[in-house]
Amino acid sequence: MTEQFYTTQLQAGLGLKEETKGLFELWQPGMATQDLIDTALESGSFPNVTARRLRNIVAECFVPRYLRKEDTAQFVKALLPSLSSLEVSQIFYLYTARANYILAEFVKNVYWQKYASGYQCILAEDSKSFVEMGLQDGKMKKPWSETTIKRVSSYLLGCLVDYNFLEVASRAERRLTPPRLSEHVAVYLAYELHFSGLGDNAIINHPDWQLFGLSPGDVREELKALAVNRYWIIQAAGDVVQISWAYKNMEEVIDVIA
Incomplete structure (x- = not known):
C-alpha cells in the first residue's frame, strides 16, 4: 500500500458544497480538467468567484475528490438529485476525507474519540496538537512552518463545520454535532x-x-x-x-x- 502523507490541499477549499453541486451540473463524462475549468468560466454559474479561484477549486478540490476514477463522478452526479441536503453533505464529506488523508485521520483519531469520551466540544488547540503530532511522527513529506500548522489545523475544523459535524461555539471552540449516517x-x-x-x-x-x-x-x-x-x-x-x-x-x- 502506498504511504500516505498529510498535505495542505484543504487550503484550496473546505466543504465547497454549493460550488461542488454547480460543477456537477456542468461536468460531463470525458471532460478533462481544463475542459471543466473552461466550461465553468463560460457558464456564468459562479459570478462571485474569480477565474483564478475557480481554476483552483476545479484542479485542487473537484478533481482529486471526484475525478480520480470517472465512475465516481458519474455515480455522484446521478445520485445528487435524489438526496436531502444532509445526505449531500455526507457524500461530499466521504470523498473529501478520502482525498485528504489528514482530514480522515483527524476525524478518526480526534473527532470520534472526543465524542466517545463524552466531550461536547473540540478546541482549536486540539486540532493544532493533532497537526503537530503528525509532524513529529513524520506524516509530512517536509517540515511545516508554525504558520502552516496553524492554518491547516483551522481548515480541519472549518471543513467539519461545512459538513455539519461541528458548529461554531466560540472563536476557540467547535461544538460536536455528529450526524447519523443516512x-x-x-x-x-x-x-x-x-x-x-x-x-x-x-x-x-x-x-x-x-x-x-x-x-x-x-x-x-x-x-x-x-x-x-x-x-x-x-x-x-x-x-x-x-x-x-x-x-x-x-x-x-x-x-x-x-
Missing part, C-alpha cells in the same frame, strides 16, 4: 465498496465506515437493520459475514435510492 449513504457506500472488488468481511472492516464513527460491529448491525428493506441478505456468525447482494451494478443501486 440510510441512502450507507447503502451507496456498501455497494460502492462491493463493486470495487472487496469481499464481504473486508467491506465490514473498511476504514471508510470509521469516518462516520462506526466500528466493524456497528457496521454489521447497520447492514442487518438495512436488510429489512431488501437491499441485501446478510448472515453473520461470529466475525464472519456473508452478504447476498440484491443489485448487479451501481446504476441499479442509484435507481433504488432515487
Whole structure:
C-alpha cells in the first residue's frame, strides 16, 4: 500500500458544497480538467468567484475528490438529485476525507474519540496538537512552518463545520454535532465498496465506515437493520459475514435510492 502523507490541499477549499453541486451540473463524462475549468468560466454559474479561484477549486478540490476514477463522478452526479441536503453533505464529506488523508485521520483519531469520551466540544488547540503530532511522527513529506500548522489545523475544523459535524461555539471552540449516517449513504457506500472488488468481511472492516464513527460491529448491525428493506441478505456468525447482494451494478443501486 502506498504511504500516505498529510498535505495542505484543504487550503484550496473546505466543504465547497454549493460550488461542488454547480460543477456537477456542468461536468460531463470525458471532460478533462481544463475542459471543466473552461466550461465553468463560460457558464456564468459562479459570478462571485474569480477565474483564478475557480481554476483552483476545479484542479485542487473537484478533481482529486471526484475525478480520480470517472465512475465516481458519474455515480455522484446521478445520485445528487435524489438526496436531502444532509445526505449531500455526507457524500461530499466521504470523498473529501478520502482525498485528504489528514482530514480522515483527524476525524478518526480526534473527532470520534472526543465524542466517545463524552466531550461536547473540540478546541482549536486540539486540532493544532493533532497537526503537530503528525509532524513529529513524520506524516509530512517536509517540515511545516508554525504558520502552516496553524492554518491547516483551522481548515480541519472549518471543513467539519461545512459538513455539519461541528458548529461554531466560540472563536476557540467547535461544538460536536455528529450526524447519523443516512440510510441512502450507507447503502451507496456498501455497494460502492462491493463493486470495487472487496469481499464481504473486508467491506465490514473498511476504514471508510470509521469516518462516520462506526466500528466493524456497528457496521454489521447497520447492514442487518438495512436488510429489512431488501437491499441485501446478510448472515453473520461470529466475525464472519456473508452478504447476498440484491443489485448487479451501481446504476441499479442509484435507481433504488432515487
